[in-house]
Amino acid sequence: MMGRSPSSSEENGLKKGPWTPEEDRKLIDYIERNGHGSWRALPKLAGLNRCGKSCRLRWTNYLRPDIKRGKFSDEEEQIIINLHAVLGNKWSAIATHLPGRTDNEIKNFWNTHLKKKLLQMGIDPVTHRPRTDLSLLANLPQLLSAAASHFVNPMNNNPWDNNSLSLRLHTDATQQLAKLQLLHNIVHVLSTSPVTPTMEALNHLGTLPLHDQHDHLHEYLRMNSQFELEGLGISTINLASNPNQIPYSSTFPSLIDVNQPTHNVHQPIGNSKVFNGDDSDGNDQFGAIPKENSLPPLVSVLDSTDQCFTVNRMENKMNPSDHISNPSTSTSTTFGGAWGELLDDDDAGDSFLLDLQRL
DNA sequence: AATGAAGCCAACCGCTCTCTG
DNA sequence: TCAGAGAGCGGTTGGCTTCAT
DSSP: OOSOOOOSOOGGGOOOSSOOHHHHHHHHHHHHHHOOOOTTTHHHHHTOOSOHHHHHHHIIIIIOTTOOOSOOOHHHHHHHHHHHHHHOSOHHHHHTTSTTOOHHHHHHHIIIIIHHHHHHTTBOTTTOSBOOOGGGGGGHHHHHHHHHHHTSSTTTSOTTOTTHHHHHHHHHHHHHHHHHHHHHHHHHHHHHOSSOOOHHHHHTTOSSOHHHHHHHHHHHHHHHHHHHHHHTTOOOOOOOSSGGGOOHHHHOTTBOOSSSOOOSSOOOOSOGGGGTOOOTTSOOSSOOOOOTTSOOOSEEOOOTTOOOOEEOOOHHHHOHHHHHHOTTOOHHHHHHHHHHHHHHOHHHHHHHHHHHHHO
16 A cells, blocks of 8 residues: 555554555444544544544545546646646645545646646746746757657658558657647747847757757748648648747647737637736637637747636647547537636635735 | 666645634 | 634655666
């Protein structure tokens, strides 16, 4: 059994550490018969040599009958990411919108999976904004070489070709899109950062002169957009000759221009004003719903006045095979429902307002 | 097959919040 | 209004499992 080992200091004669099946049974039996009542009094009444707090945690995090165990679904994952963007590390608040999941479980899932996932996508898991730290640039040479090897001969190794398509998509889509997002963020940093990168940071870029790096990056983006989008039946739009002028929103339907208000891609969910994420068209930045026949917005970055953005689930949407095998999956429906539920919840709504007021 | 590193997650710690008298 | 007790919460720990070498 996992968990902490029994503490050597069993002060008060109370047991610590992993629970035995026998202890679990005693706790369940007692609560089913009497309810938990006072947690402090419970251990004695239930015949357990534990402190009340330990009993409460064991019950709420593990023994409760409505606990849903097992892998988090994509929908749950998406909800967590979006709620975290608004609520931060308010695990219990997040847990209230994921029936059957405990705050502890969500916290663990965030720390072990989602945090890394966002980092790999070039997103700061704390601010939910693109990472702008220059250490991020250290990955650029690897990204570029990976991109080059991947697309070195697209005609002979078309990632979207034939029978390998769905398998490749299944295994590569997330990774490729994450890379794409990361590169997108890098371009954004290079293009818009008022802070000139230091020479030390630029050295991370490798031996190529900066303008060549830029060209490589530009070329990679062009190729990536062409193959990936064409593979999904999405027409591509020529890139501007200057990467600084890349029309992100149109070139990468999945990548919302960090500088521009989002148009036509998002649909409002709930009262966008509440989130301070609305633009003049009334589109809010939280409910990212993909347009039909376009990639879902992977990341929606707010403009300078905005505080949060949304990472939308992408794997299933990116994966045509999933479209076939699992057509019922609908991020927008579930997501909208989740937010609707969130907004319908008075307490949650209040906490949202409070949180946003603090921002 | 052996070993070390990394991942995972149940459980604990200590602080904060809420309730009650 | 205040103090104490109980409950709740987020952060952290550390042992087991899995993966990589």
